[in-house]
Amino acid sequence: MNAFLSLFFSGARFGSPFFETNTEAGFSRLRKRVQAGLRNAKGRRLGRPTVAVDVGEVNELRAAGESWSAIAQQLKVGVGTVYRTMREASKNG
Numbered sequence: 799m800n801a802f803l804s805l806f807f808s809g810a811r812f813g814s815p816f817f818e819t820n821t822e823a824g825f826s827r828l829r830k831r832v833q834a835g836l837r838n839a840k841g842r843r844l845g846r847p848t849v850a851v852d853v854g855e856v857n858e859l860r861a862a863g864e865s866w867s868a869i870a871q872q873l874k875v876g877v878g879t880v881y882r883t884m885r886e887a888s889k890n891g
Contacts, residue, residue, distance in 0.1 A: 849875050851883040 836844075851873060859869045870877040 849879055851875060851879060853883060853887045856880060856884060 855873070856869055859872065864872070866880055867877050870880045873880065
């Protein structure tokens with residue numbers, strides 16, 4: 799049994815040299831696809847689109863006693879977006 803276990807656990811990632819070879823090939827294919835996609839996206843902005851949140855509107859809603867989650871629902875954005883907007887506004891003065 800020990801000989802079997804030592805053979806099975808000899809692979810670095812998934813416990814088998816067979817799986818290790820296939821995962822390395824998979825990572826290689828994925829890396830090539832990502833690099834090709836980046837080359838095709840020349841000059842285009844990548845990633846998730848940014849959402850503009852009006853700081854004045856958030857301040858008015860907070861002054862009216864609204865919670866952060868209620869403000870986020872009204873503005874149709876996430877609570878984290880509202881937090882981040884207010885944090886950045888306080889940093890900028």
